[in-house]
Amino acid sequence: MRRAERLHALSEMLRRTGARGVSAERLAREFEVSVRTVKRDLDALESSGAPVWSRPGPGGGYGLSAGASLPPVSLSPAQAVALMAAVSAAPEAPYADLATAGIRKIVDVLDPKTRERADELAARVWVNTAASSSRTIRSALEEAMSEQRVVRIRYTAGDGSTTVRDVEPVLFASTSGQWYLVGWCRMRDAIRWFMVSRIERATVTKAVCAGHTIDEVGEPPANAKPVHGGRV
Template identity: 30%
Template structure:
């Protein structure tokens, strides 16, 4: 904590200039006495900080002096090592660059932070892929990434759920979600999302485009995913589920999980309970609910229950025919 506080004082003095002890104490949420002790510690470490007395006095750094680590606090430095994703960087063709950047950052850190930074990178690892996924790397990932950087239009042949069409898109950003790469792009004035693995062919157009000044990729993605979930849940099903069935239902999606967690469920003596859950269109909902098995019974709507019954009967018939 103290090392972090010392660097924070250093950054405040470097970016704002002369600052009073009272102001430092307020921002750091410590006593003025602690601030004076920290200033003494900085001076002992060779930082040219001095005090000016008087009504407008305070602490300041010697003119022209700056730390090598501009604006970076100790927690922020640790976070940079904590958040490294060598897998995605490698897929983008930036594996070597990411490694070199980490080495340069490490060299810029004060000596007593380097060991801590190494511990962070050696003890935590992020794997963004789901279980049992083959680690598929989209064929055109690097080309799309280059088009994002250079703001260049690309022509793609894209296979959607309904057909395959040729399109010209203006790529605005790449997103890795659940181990799957997506490109967010502008086409005909609208912003759309394309799954990279469904791009069948890609070619450069040689044409550049102007990126919308107010476009923010993280904000857009958050809202787009929320809107997507709102749009696909078009109905409600009445179900009866065991405790294990309720856990399986929560795993279907965040929307279903939130709906179940908002309920006051009163199980019967056997642990089963009736409640409503949001569902997608009947065909997909019947597939998902059949997959859960005997821990969930669909009570309604009638067409959904009939579809689940049909799925179960088809499976039972298949096993009877095969004699197993």
């Protein structure tokens, strides 16, 4: 593991451990380096502006101050391309446009050599995706979800029937290659799944959602997980 990658992983591990902290010995075992190397890395993080704290004695260790943000960290070319590929392959995903802009910001602040290598590697990854649904519709659904406001949709079901419904958004779900808006349908007084590609129009209303939760949707399949599924 290159040092830049190790520093990033180290800062992430310190963030995850929270107030309990972690010992230098454990960090050394985790990254397969010496305790001396770990302490040099911790000094480097602190010098770069990371809010690293240390607590001596039994039960002590290192951590990051609560509520503090991390300084910019470097990505490897492969990590940068992995992010670009994931977003490019899923243009229908909620907030995909924001993700693309965010990744571009990250790539733009990489050191020139790393950015050049990332661009070269990115040229070796091709993505062919289907035509995207209306950006206007997706923006309305994203806004309704973020602001927890009722969204009025014109929806054509699989049998060809078209209805206009007020929906309280609960979650977005992807299954079998399709994205769904899952929410409380005020017309049916029940949780319903709406395939995004069948939504012909969407308008965010001023009505605030009543507070329906994901628990009302039911248990997700065993192979399903939230997008932060890798978080500790």
